[in-house]
Amino acid sequence: MTKFIGILSGKGGVAKTTTVVNLGAAMNYFGRDVTLVDGNLSTPHLGIHLGVPIVPISLHDALSGKNSLIEAMYLHQSGMKIIPAGLSLKDLIEVDHSKLKEVLPTLEGLTDIVLVDASAGLSGEASAVLDCVQDVIVITNPELPAVTDALKTVKLAESKGKNVKGIIVAKTGDVTDIPVENIAALIEKPILAIIPFDKSIRQSLIKKDPVIYTNPTSKSALAYKKLAADLIGMEYRVEKNSWYKFWKK
Numbered sequence: 001m002t003k004f005i006g007i008l009s010g011k012g013g014v015a016k017t018t019t020v021v022n023l024g025a026a027m028n029y030f031g032r033d034v035t036l037v038d039g040n041l042s043t044p045h046l047g048i049h050l051g052v053p054i055v056p057i058s059l060h061d062a063l064s065g066k067n068s069l070i071e072a073m074y075l076h077q078s079g080m081k082i083i084p085a086g087l088s089l090k091d092l093i094e095v096d097h098s099k100l101k102e103v104l105p106t107l108e109g110l111t112d113i114v115l116v117d118a119s120a121g122l123s124g125e126a127s128a129v130l131d132c133v134q135d136v137i138v139i140t141n142p143e144l145p146a147v148t149d150a151l152k153t154v155k156l157a158e159s160k161g162k163n164v165k166g167i168i169v170a171k172t173g174d175v176t177d178i179p180v181e182n183i184a185a186l187i188e189k190p191i192l193a194i195i196p197f198d199k200s201i202r203q204s205l206i207k208k209d210p211v212i213y214t215n216p217t218s219k220s221a222l223a224y225k226k227l228a229a230d231l232i233g234m235e236y237r238v239e240k241n242s243w244y245k246f247w248k249k
Helices: 016-029 059-064 089-094 097-107 124-130 144-159 180-187 199-207 219-232
Strands: 003-009 034-039 081-083 113-118 135-140 163-172 191-196
Touching (some): 016 034, 016 113, 034 097, 097 113, 144 180, 180 191
Parallel strands (some): 034 081
16 A cells, blocks of 8 residues: 655745655665655745756646646656656646645555655645645754744644654754754654754755765765654664764654
8 A cells, every 4th residue: 555645844944855855765775666746836846856847747737637647757766756846837827736635646556655745834735735645744943933833734734634753853953942852842743853964965956866875874864764764664773973863753
């Protein structure tokens, strides 16, 4: 059975799409058939992150009924499958995000895991993604506005009966508004992973490839691989350096 997981955040700029790309790549690295879907229909970035900003057929074409969702699927060099959204203003104006719940289920049985990159915030687009998934992971930063909005996102997901698996705290560093260990208590959800601020991420974005391939031994790459292993139930042992703590569910 295909597992549909929505990746959401209460605000933009918290490394949500970066997490979708690298978590998907890490799951694929461990042998899972993974499909990434750009559910951020108004400001899609998934294709940009992976070097395919413009494609002949996009998710928007599937939502409009012009093409099937399978026709909007592309194979990344890593082995992941990706379904990018359209970038044109026309796509933005004409899209009906409510159609997501009709087209996404067509991936059932065709892939092991579907990671859906939702739009930031509590918009109708984000809500439409929630209508299509079983599980939810919320991305935040250790900053008060981000954590506050993450809490709202969790409450929205739960109001729709979704299983919120936990929180990923990204872009962690020396200076934070809220200690990471306090975020779980504030949101009342487990911390699934801590992704440290890492210049390797920026380098991977320039190269349009996941950091687990561009710099596989970097702090962020190891963190994403450990997260992926935990989520799919695999054992993954790495050296526990001082910069990283492993959080158990």
